[in-house]
Amino acid sequence: MLEVFEVGPCRDAYQMGLLVGQRFADQIRSRLAADLILQQQLLPFAQTTKSQSIIKTLSETNRRKFPRYWDELLGTAEGSGVPVLDIILINFRKEILPFLPKTATDSMADGTSEDCSDVLVVSDSMAIAAHNEDANVAIVGHTYLIRGSLSNGLSFTAYTYAGELPSCAFGFNNHGLAFTLNSVPLSEDEIVAGGIGRNFISRDLLEATNIDDALRRIHSAEASVGHSYNLIDIKARRILNVETASRNRVSVQEIGATPFFHANMYLHLQVQQVQDQNSIRRQKRAAQLQKQSKDDLLSLLGDSEDAEYPIYMTGPTLYTLCTAVLDLDKQALSIIEGNPKKGKISHIFSMSFKESKMLQ
Numbered sequence: 001m002l003e004v005f006e007v008g009p010c011r012d013a014y015q016m017g018l019l020v021g022q023r024f025a026d027q028i029r030s031r032l033a034a035d036l037i038l039q040q041q042l043l044p045f046a047q048t049t050k051s052q053s054i055i056k057t058l059s060e061t062n063r064r065k066f067p068r069y070w071d072e073l074l075g076t077a078e079g080s081g082v083p084v085l086d087i088i089l090i091n092f093r094k095e096i097l098p099f100l101p102k103t104a105t106d107s108m109a110d111g112t113s114e115d116c117s118d119v120l121v122v123s124d125s126m127a128i129a130a131h132n133e134d135a136n137v138a139i140v141g142h143t144y145l146i147r148g149s150l151s152n153g154l155s156f157t158a159y160t161y162a163g164e165l166p167s168c169a170f171g172f173n174n175h176g177l178a179f180t181l182n183s184v185p186l187s188e189d190e191i192v193a194g195g196i197g198r199n200f201i202s203r204d205l206l207e208a209t210n211i212d213d214a215l216r217r218i219h220s221a222e223a224s225v226g227h228s229y230n231l232i233d234i235k236a237r238r239i240l241n242v243e244t245a246s247r248n249r250v251s252v253q254e255i256g257a258t259p260f261f262h263a264n265m266y267l268h269l270q271v272q273q274v275q276d277q278n279s280i281r282r283q284k285r286a287a288q289l290q291k292q293s294k295d296d297l298l299s300l301l302g303d304s305e306d307a308e309y310p311i312y313m314t315g316p317t318l319y320t321l322c323t324a325v326l327d328l329d330k331q332a333l334s335i336i337e338g339n340p341k342k343g344k345i346s347h348i349f350s351m352s353f354k355e356s357k358m359l360q
Contacts (some may be wrong), residue, residue, distance in 0.1 A: 001346060002143065002144065002145055002322070002335065002337065002346060002347065003024075003144045003145065004144070004145040004147060004347070005020065005023050005024070005144060005145070005146055005147065006147040006149070007019050007020060007023075007146065007147070007148055007149070008148050008149035008150060008151075008155075009149050009150055009151040010151075012068075012071065013068040013069065013071040013072040013075070014071040014072065014074060014075040014078075015075060016072055016075065016148065017071065017072035017073060017074065017075025017076040017077075017078075017079065018075035018076070018078055018079040019075075019079060020075075020076055020079065020146060020160075021075060021076040021077065021078060021079020021080035021081075022079040022080070023079075024080065024144055024162055025079065025080040025081060027141075027142050027144065027162040028076070028080040028082060028142075028162045028163040029080065029081070029082060030141075030142060030162070031090075031138060031139065031142035031161070031162040031163055032082060032086050032090070032163060034138045034142075035090065035136075035138040036138060037093060037097075037136065037138070038086065038089060038090055038093075041097065041100055042089040042090075042093060042096060042097070042100075043085075043086070043089065045096070045099075045100050045101075046085060046089060050099070051096075051099075053194075054096060054099055054193055054194065055088065055089075055092075055096070057193065057194030058088075058092050058095055058096070058194050058195075058197065058224070059088060061194055061195065061196060062092075062196055062197055062200050065196060065200070065222075066196075066200050066203070066204060069165060069200050069203045069204070072165060072203075073087055073088070073091060073165060074087075076163060076165075080163065082163070086163070087163055090161075090163050090164060091163075091164050091165060091197060091199045091200075092197050092199070094183065094197075094198055094225050095191075095195070095197050095198070095224040095225055098188055098191050098225070099193065115134045115183075115263065115264050115278050115279065115282075115313070115318055116131065116132055116133055116134050116169075116180075116181065116182045116183070116263075116264065117131070117132040117134070117182075117261070117262070117263050117282055117286070117301060117311050118130065118131045118132075118180055118182060118230055118261070118262045119259055119260070119261045119262075119286070119291065119297045119300055119301065120230060120239050120241065120255045120259070120260045120261075120262070121255065121256075121257065121258075121259040121260065121291065121297070122237065122238065122239050122255050122256055122257065122328070123256070123257035124257070126293075126294060126327075126329065127237050127239070127327070127328035127329055128294060128297060128325065128326065128327055128328070129178075129180055129230055129232050129239055129324075129325075129326040129328075130297045130298065130301055130323065130324070130325050130326075130340075131170055131180035131230070131301075131323065131324045131325075131326075132301045132311065132312065132313075132320050132323050132340075133159065133169045133170065133320065133321045133322050133323070133324065134313050134318055134319065134320050134321065135161070135318070135319065135321055136317065136318065136319075137315060137316070137317055137318070137319060139161055139162075139319075139321065140319050140321065142161065142162040143159060143160060143161055143162065143169075143321060143322075144160055144162065145157060145158070145159055145160065145347070146158045146160050146166045146167075148166065148206075150207075153174075154173060154174060154175070154207055155173065155174045156171055156172065156173040156174070156206040156207070157171055157172055157173075157333070157349055158170075158171035158206055159171060159322075159324070159335075164199055165199045165200065165202075165203040166203060166206060167181075167202055167203070167206065168181065168198065168199050168202055169181060169324075170324045170326075171202075171205075171206050172232070172234075172326070172333060172349075172351050173206055173207065173208070175208065175209045175210060176210075176233065176234035176235045176331075176351065176352070177205075177208045177209070177210060177211060177213075177214055177231070177232070177233060177234070178231075178232040178234065178326055178333070178351060179202070179205055179214070179229055179230060179231050179232060180230045180232075180324060180326070181198075181202060181227065181228065181229060181230070182227075182228040182230070182262050182263065182264055183198075183226075183227060183228070183264050184226045184227060184228050184243065184264055184265060184266050184273065185226070185264065185265075185273060185274035185276060186225055186226040186245055186246065186271060186272065186273055186274070187271075187272040187273060187274055189272065190226070190245060190246055190271055190272050190273075191224060191225050191246060192223075192224050192225075192246040192247060193224065194224065195222050195223050195224030195225075195246060196221045196222050196223050196224060197223075197224060198223065198224075198225065198227050201217070201218065201221045201223060201227070202229075204217050204221075205217060205218075205229070205231075210233060210235075210236075211231050211232075211233035211236060211238060211240060214229075214231050215231070215240070215242065215252070218242055218244060218250060219248065219250055221244075221248075222248060223244055223245075223246055223248075224246060225245075225246060226243070226244055226245040226246065226266070226269075226271065226273075227243075227244050228241065228242070228243050228244070228262060228264075228266075229241075229242040229244070230242075230262070232326055232328065234328055234331055234351050234352070237328050237329075238254070238255075239254075239255040239328075240252055240253065240254055240255065241253045241255060241260060241262060241267075241268075243266050243267065243268060243269035244269070245266075245269060245271045249269060249271065250269070251268045251269035251270075253267075253268050259291035259297070261283065261286040261287070261291075261300075263278075263279035263282040263283050263286075264276055264278070264279040265279040265280065265283065277309065278309045281306050281308070281309035282306070282309060282310075282311050285303060285305060285306050285309075285311060286300055286303075286311065289303060294325075294327075297325075298323070298325070298336075298340040298341060298343060299340075299341050301323055301340045302323075302339040302340045302341035302342075312339055312340070322335050322336060322337050322346075323335070323336040323340040324336075325340075326351070331350060331351045331352045332348055332349065332350060332351060333347075333348070333349045333351050334347070334348050335347040335348075
């Protein structure tokens, strides 16, 4: 069962990170030990001369722009008793991996992806964002939910990978702002070394007051790599798909009555991207499936008809960790563990901006 940890208000961001690190020390250490990308690629690279300027610039840039989140990261390392370098590397893995020698990344290319799928719709009859959280096998059993409260009255709920900032997956706050995320792979010459990390941007989104504030935070982020954000405004009954790339390139698409499926490829921002067969095949399969009801959306996210590149993943390298269903009309987030076709809900949270609480 996915564990929920309520933390805060704390004296400062470092203390919040420290408490999270202490509470989940076993999961964090286990994840780091099992993470072959960290052990076989990132850590060896960190010992090379080439890595020093990349890691130093990333660290300084993100610490300067987001000092509180940097302190939170340091607290997590201290609380869990693991080297700060390890925590830095897993939080910046997407920003560092493109700079590894090709021989190092080619041998494990399939293991570096995070292939999430989303289907979004805002019609007269329903307003839903449904999201498959897919990840490398090393993450299985190494996630938790953080319910953070800040001294300024803001609170958030975030699905969190062990050792990482909340959240590289999905979350919401008591302002009625929620999001889900999809990685999108830029081609190498589109990546800016030493920019702002995706984990820091999504941590910042947990503190957005509304959808316009979330867009402002994304626009000003100066990201190193690309990302796709599905922004959800409960009060306004709106969903936006926001595709971003380095050099502050952003494209926004408002979601309407026509269901919108997003895998891990750019659909409307014009950039050079890696041609990912996994995403192409999932996108093609999703186009063939019914999307008229909430059950249809869950059935789509549970589809494994394409055995080589299924939408719902069961290994051996990539797994669907859970499915998040954000229902704007019910103002509720449901988390389904197992195939979403079966609808086995493990957690339900109220996303009401008046009262954010756990219902199940």
